[in-house]
Amino acid sequence: MQIKCYINGRLFNEDIEPDMLLIDFLRNLGFTSVKRGCDTANCGLCTVVVNEKAVLSCSVLAASINEKHITTLEGLEDEAKIIGELIANEGADQCGFCSPGFLMNVITMKKELENPTDEEIKHYLSGNLCRCTGYMGQLRAIKKYLELGKDGE
Amino acid sequence: MKVVNKGINKLDSMSLVTGKPVYTDDIAPKNCLTVKILRSPHAYAKILNIKTETAIKVSGIECILTYKDVPQTRFTNAGQSYPEPSPYDRLILDEYVRYVGDPVAIVAGIDEKSVQKALKMIKVEYEVLKPILDMEEAIDNNTVIHTEDDYTVNFDIGNDVKRNICCSGGFESGNVDEEFEKCDVIVDEVYHTKANNQAMMETFRTYTHFDYNGRLNVISSTQIPFHVRRIVATALDIPKSQVRVIKPRIGGGFGAKQTAVSEVFPAIVTMKTGKPAKIIFDRYETFSAGTSRHEMKMKVKIGADKEGNIKAISMYTLSNTGAYGEHGPTTVGLSGHKTMPLYNKANAFKFNFDVVYTNTMAAGAFRGYGATQGIFALESAINELAAKLDMDPIVLKQKNLLEEGEVLTAYHDEHLQSCTLNNCINRGKELIKWDEKYPYRRISDSKVRSVGMAIAMQGSGIAGIDIASVQIKLNDDGFYTLLIGATDMGTGCDTILAQMAAECLECDMDKIVVNGVDTDQSPYDTGSYASSTTYVTGMAVVKACEKLKEQMLEEASKIMKVEKDTLEFDGKIIYNKDNSITIDRLAQELVVGDGNCLMASGSHSSPYSPPPFMAGFVEIELDIETGNIDIIDYIGVVDCGTPINPKLAKIQVEGGIAQGIGMAMYEDITYNTSGKMKNNSFMQYKIPSRLDVGNIIVEFETSYEPTGPFGAKSIGELVINTPSPTIANAVFNATGVNIRNLPITSEKILMEMMKK
Numbered sequence: 001m002q003i004k005c006y007i008n009g010r011l012f013n014e015d016i017e018p019d020m021l022l023i024d025f026l027r028n029l030g031f032t033s034v035k036r037g038c039d040t041a042n043c044g045l046c047t048v049v050v051n052e053k054a055v056l057s058c059s060v061l062a063a064s065i066n067e068k069h070i071t072t073l074e075g076l077e078d079e080a081k082i083i084g085e086l087i088a089n090e091g092a093d094q095c096g097f098c099s100p101g102f103l104m105n106v107i108t109m110k111k112e113l114e115n116p117t118d119e120e121i122k123h124y125l126s127g128n129l130c131r132c133t134g135y136m137g138q139l140r141a142i143k144k145y146l147e148l149g150k151d152g153e
Numbered sequence: 154m155k156v157v158n159k160g161i162n163k164l165d166s167m168s169l170v171t172g173k174p175v176y177t178d179d180i181a182p183k184n185c186l187t188v189k190i191l192r193s194p195h196a197y198a199k200i201l202n203i204k205t206e207t208a209i210k211v212s213g214i215e216c217i218l219t220y221k222d223v224p225q226t227r228f229t230n231a232g233q234s235y236p237e238p239s240p241y242d243r244l245i246l247d248e249y250v251r252y253v254g255d256p257v258a259i260v261a262g263i264d265e266k267s268v269q270k271a272l273k274m275i276k277v278e279y280e281v282l283k284p285i286l287d288m289e290e291a292i293d294n295n296t297v298i299h300t301e302d303d304y305t306v307n308f309d310i311g312n313d314v315k316r317n318i319c320c321s322g323g324f325e326s327g328n329v330d331e332e333f334e335k336c337d338v339i340v341d342e343v344y345h346t347k348a349n350n351q352a353m354m355e356t357f358r359t360y361t362h363f364d365y366n367g368r369l370n371v372i373s374s375t376q377i378p379f380h381v382r383r384i385v386a387t388a389l390d391i392p393k394s395q396v397r398v399i400k401p402r403i404g405g406g407f408g409a410k411q412t413a414v415s416e417v418f419p420a421i422v423t424m425k426t427g428k429p430a431k432i433i434f435d436r437y438e439t440f441s442a443g444t445s446r447h448e449m450k451m452k453v454k455i456g457a458d459k460e461g462n463i464k465a466i467s468m469y470t471l472s473n474t475g476a477y478g479e480h481g482p483t484t485v486g487l488s489g490h491k492t493m494p495l496y497n498k499a500n501a502f503k504f505n506f507d508v509v510y511t512n513t514m515a516a517g518a519f520r521g522y523g524a525t526q527g528i529f530a531l532e533s534a535i536n537e538l539a540a541k542l543d544m545d546p547i548v549l550k551q552k553n554l555l556e557e558g559e560v561l562t563a564y565h566d567e568h569l570q571s572c573t574l575n576n577c578i579n580r581g582k583e584l585i586k587w588d589e590k591y592p593y594r595r596i597s598d599s600k601v602r603s604v605g606m607a608i609a610m611q612g613s614g615i616a617g618i619d620i621a622s623v624q625i626k627l628n629d630d631g632f633y634t635l636l637i638g639a640t641d642m643g644t645g646c647d648t649i650l651a652q653m654a655a656e657c658l659e660c661d662m663d664k665i666v667v668n669g670v671d672t673d674q675s676p677y678d679t680g681s682y683a684s685s686t687t688y689v690t691g692m693a694v695v696k697a698c699e700k701l702k703e704q705m706l707e708e709a710s711k712i713m714k715v716e717k718d719t720l721e722f723d724g725k726i727i728y729n730k731d732n733s734i735t736i737d738r739l740a741q742e743l744v745v746g747d748g749n750c751l752m753a754s755g756s757h758s759s760p761y762s763p764p765p766f767m768a769g770f771v772e773i774e775l776d777i778e779t780g781n782i783d784i785i786d787y788i789g790v791v792d793c794g795t796p797i798n799p800k801l802a803k804i805q806v807e808g809g810i811a812q813g814i815g816m817a818m819y820e821d822i823t824y825n826t827s828g829k830m831k832n833n834s835f836m837q838y839k840i841p842s843r844l845d846v847g848n849i850i851v852e853f854e855t856s857y858e859p860t861g862p863f864g865a866k867s868i869g870e871l872v873i874n875t876p877s878p879t880i881a882n883a884v885f886n887a888t889g890v891n892i893r894n895l896p897i898t899s900e901k902i903l904m905e906m907m908k909k
Contacts, residue, residue: 032179033172035404037354038436042835045354073172084170088162091800094808095643096169097176097354097404122843129835131352131405132643134807135843 003066007031008075016062022048022055025062026072033073033100037129044128047101048072054108073100079107086144092137094130102128106142116146156655157863160800161662163648165402165641175402177374178433181360185431186215188419189268191258191275192442193250196284196512196828197296200248200277203258208274213267215426217275218259220246223421224390227303230413231479231517232377232384234618234679236307240319240478242299245388245417250279251298251476252512253829254442261422261430284512284828288448288473291317291509298476298510310482319474320482320508326562327501329454332465336456340538343452344530345894346877348445348473348822349815351519352840355404356439357415361422362429364397371398371420376410376640377680378670384413385420400670403642407812408518410642411682412444412479440833444517445822447484447508448473451530461542463553466493466563467503468530472523474508477515481508484518488527491610491764493563495574496535497555502563512828518682520812521873524611529895532607532878537891545591546882547582550608551575557856565616567761571856571866574608574766577790580854581606584788585770592886599778602785605883606770609874612762613858613867614685621690622676622756625654625697627705629744631737632664638678639690640670644869645801646686650694652797653862657698659724660736676754684765684867687797689757691862697755704751709734712742763858765866766792769810769875771847775887780903782884784814784847789875791851794858794866802868806851809872815841817877819896 004013007029016025023046026034034057037045046057049071073080083103087093102125109116109124116124121142122135130138168175205217223245231239246256258275262268285291285298299314306312311321333339359373369391375381378398386393403410419430434442452469470488474481489504519525539546555561557572582588585604593603624636635654641647651665658664668675678690702722709727710717712734719729726733743749770788775781789806796802819839823831832838857864881892890905 032174035176035354037356038835040436040834040836043354077171080171081167084167087170088166091160091163091645091798091804093163093166093170094645094804095354095403095405096165097643099170100172103170103172126842126844129354129840129842131354131407131812131840132808133804134809134811134846134849136807136846136849137804139843 001063003063005065005067006069008071018063020062022057022060022062022065026057031072031074035097035100037098042129044105045098045101047104049104049108054105073103076107082148083145086141087138090137090141092133092141094132098128098130102130106145110146154656154863156652156662157797158795158799161648161652161798163645163801164651164667165647169402176355176404177358177360177372177401180401181431182429185360185429186261186263186422186426187265187268188259188261188422188430188432189272190256190418191260191272193253193255193257195250195279195281196253196286197282198250198279199282200250200257201280202278204276205258208271211267211271211274213263214271215261215428216422217271218246218421218425220244220248224388226387226390227305228384228387229479230384232380232411232413232680232682233483238307238310238482239480240312241305242477245421252514254514255476259418259422261426285317286512286824286828288471288509288511291511292507298512317510318507319478319510320485321506323505325503327465329465329467329501329503332501333454333456336464337459338538338541339454339456340534340541341454342534342537342893343450344533345450346448346526346529347895348448348516349519349820350440350445350822350838351407351409353405353407353409356436357434357443358432359415359419360429360431361419363423363427369396369420369423371396371416372401373398373416374403374410375400375413376406376642376682378640378672379638379677380680381413381416382672385416388417389420389424398672400640406642407520408522408682409443411518411680414443436835437833440838441514441830444479444515446519447516447523447526449488449526451488451527453530453534455534455538457538457542461544461549461552463496463499465501466496466499468493470506472506472508473511473513473516475511475513475515479515479517481516484523487523490564491524491612492527492531494561495555495608495610496553497559497561498553513824514830520809520870522870525874528607528609528874529877533881533893536878536882536885540885546606547578547587551578570860571763571794571858572766573792573854573856574768576854577766577768577792578608580852581768581770581788581790584850584852585772585786587770590772599776601775601777601887602772603775603883603887604770604772605879605881605886606768607875607878607882609767609769609871610764611684611867611871611874612764613688613861614759614762615683616762617758617760619679619683619685619689620756620758621678621693622754623690623693623697624676624752624754625701627701627740627751629740631740632666633658634666634668636668636675637690638670638675639686640681642681644805645798646681649687649797649801650690653691653694654698656863657695658702684870687865688861688867689759691865692759693755693757695862696757697753700753700755701751704753705739708743708749708751709739712739759860761860763860763866765794765868765871767871767875769879771879771883773880773883773887775884777888780899780906782818782899787847787849789849789851789872790854791868791872792854792856793868794856794861795864796853796855797863797865799853802853803851805868806872807849810849810876811841811846813873813876814846817880817895817897819898821896
């Protein structure tokens with residue numbers, strides 16, 4: 001079947017199988033920041049944004065994104081560098097495999113939550129698993145990221 | 154020190170955090186055949202017949218391989234140094250399948266769909282055999298798991314395969330029985346730790362192809378490129394010279410990738426078809442057809458006098474290696490040798506063990522590697538001894554603690570040259586406010602807050618076995634290339650090794666280029682495991698850099714026409730009181746005409762494996778109506794010698810504690826009565842999320858290890874060891890209940906409380 005969609009602002013017209021998952025659709029087109037970490041929608045690695053909303057691309061059919069706008073980390077390079085550097089400054093990048101999905105959700109969280117507490121941050125991001133860091137360094141980095149832009153920074 | 158002991162960002166940080174294509178599957182060519190495995194549904198069976206005729210006709214299928222199509226050379230998947238201590242008990246595909254998930258057939262085709270379709274069309278007829286699922290029933294069972302004639306071990310490991318014993322052994326120093334006679338108080342209990350999954354975020358994956366020289370190239374997410382070269386060559390029965398292994402960035406390992414789990418499958422497909430091939434394990438396979446932590450039952454006996462002087466410790470460990478012996482003979486030793494030395498003041502130590510085969514998934518390497526299991530057992534027993542003596546466990550431990558300068562009788566008589574464990578305990582005690590909070594405080598009708606603690610040790614590399622070599626080149630613009638065989642798997646070893654080189658050569662980090670591992674180009678390194686990289690490879694870096702510096706002085710003296718020993722090196726220039734030459738200029742001069750391109754090698758192996766130490770403290774909130782525990786604070790204070798990069802070291806500790814909390818509280822691989830793994834996904838096998846780990850606080854109590862680079866010891870494995878006994882201790886302090894069987898679930902706590 002034929003679908004038309006916008007990925008990181010660019011128009012794609014693609015011929016796909018009806019049962020193709022969005023994660024495979026994106027990886028096949030070269031958006032390899034989108035990672036698969038499980039087969040049960042538990043790990044958050046494949047998080048992308050579809051029309052402003054963070055979704056697990058392993059749980060969405062590519063057919064359903066016809067006419068929609070998808071954003072992957074490749075489309076948010078400037079923002080990724082800002083958060084990424086804060087994470088690296090904490091030493092919390094480690095293996096990096098969970099980073100793209102995690103960053104997608106952090107960016108969405110910043111838009112959705114105003115002045116979140118530590119507990120609210122942890123709850124919002126609880127679907128993003130990480131096996132390396134123990135999460136503390138990520139939390140320190142996110143809090144610095146949320147402070148950016150305040151006080152005219 | 155200018156660069157070492159500084160919190161420098163990882164060299165590869167920005168490409169990792171911004172999602173650049175740096176992992177195996179991101180860089181695999183699109184024309185790779187998709188490889189998948191048909192796996193056994195039975196825990197133990199003989200294949201009587203496999204029909205592949207219909208499946209091979211599926212459009213797009215390139216090849217289907219069964220046990221009749223693979224070389225009949227047994228090997229081990231364990232990534233270990235020659236001569237490999239793990240038995241040669243595997244084939245790529247075998248006529249016998251020994252656990253649910255054992256490979257039966259390999260299918261390769263142009264895409265996932267055709268391969269999935271073909272997999273369903275293979276018909277296998279099995280003779281189902283009676284499996285052994287309980288490790289306590291393994292020895293002398295009527296079922297024998299390895300009956301093959303060509304089963305071999307490379308040296309005496311106490312193997313008795315007809316009795317399902319993979320390995321056995323022991324040691325005694327002093328006479329424990331005589332010492333126990335003199336004791337006033339004895340603890341004698343059995344502790345049970347479970348199989349856990351490493352659960353690294355990137356599952357097993359490999360792609361293979363022939364290069365322009367017709368050699369097999371293996372690009373794989375592995376901790377052990379050089380061992381993979383040997384394992385693949387042995388399994389395929391081809392010369393090692395025909396195999397090249399390249400390691401891209403790795404999405405975590407934790408020991409899982411110290412076993413060659415995925416490499417042989419695409420390799421044999423490429424050999425058979427001549428085409429590039431790729432295998433990506435899904436999460437189910439990664440759970441149920443990889444390797445786990447060894448399940449262990451440890452019987453611990455400790456005796457002390459009334460004053461709390463520990464007289465003797467004896468341990469017996471029964472370890473479950475599953476269907477294959479990967480890492481079986483080597484993990485078990487740590488359960489005794491990397492635990493009992495903590496209480497070195499005892500007069501006698503005894504340690505015996507059996508490692509047995511069962512029809513469950515093979516066990517393998519997982520951070521901590523047997524020490525983690527042993528620390529749970531020994532520290533739990535020590536905490537129980539403190540309770541029997543009516544002593545604060547900290548007082549008992551400090552009274553019997555090993556000290557710098559001692560010879561560790563239970564640790565191969567190694568001389569302990571660095572240890573600040575006592576300071577770690579004191580600092581942790583302060584941070585958790587032990588004296589205010591021990592043992593517990595009632596905070597409401599149903600909630601109790603309590604504290605618990607444990608101490609731990611590990612090693613730094615395998616003494617006399619691990620070897621690392623590095624090469625460092627001076628390039629024409631005065632920068633250096635550091636070639637290493639150690640494998641950064643996210644831990645940051647490329648960065649910390651570059652820091653050491655920059656410190657030795659007195660230059661900035663941007664003057665050091667680090668090349669990751671390619672077995673054709675990198676110098677030999679056993680790989681990143683056994684907490685060896687900082688300590689062993691680090692020393693190789695120091696040696697290579699010192700040699701290179703000497704070579705640079707030598708060349709400078711020729712150019713400057715002065716005696717070499719008048720010259721000084723400051724990283725930017727080489728000079729004496731009259732004259733100088735910049736390193737840039739020297740480098741330029743050496744790459745023209747009759748110059749001399751400089752490169753130095755360093756190789757290192759240590760006769761020691763100096764233990765790093767840690768004290769772990771926890772405050773929990775326990776619901777006495779449900780048995781539920783929440784972690785409030787976890788404190789880890791660590792002696793890893795000199796932290797080469799304190800920022801990365803801190804994250805190692807935080808991450809290790811989080812994994813340890815998972816092991817302590819819920820991670821538990823379980824099987825149904827026919828031997829099928831029940832929890833083979835993140836849906837059923839829960840790992841800690843960011844809601845589960847409480848607040849983790851980490852500090853270092855620096856020591857100086859004279860045999861390590863810049864005084865460093867290891868850190869990577871040690872840090873997973875304290876949570877299980879620490880949390881068990883906190884549960885005891887809250888309820889008076891001892892949970893000796895991991896994980897420490899609310900059900901177990903409540904059941905034990907109800908028995909009281």
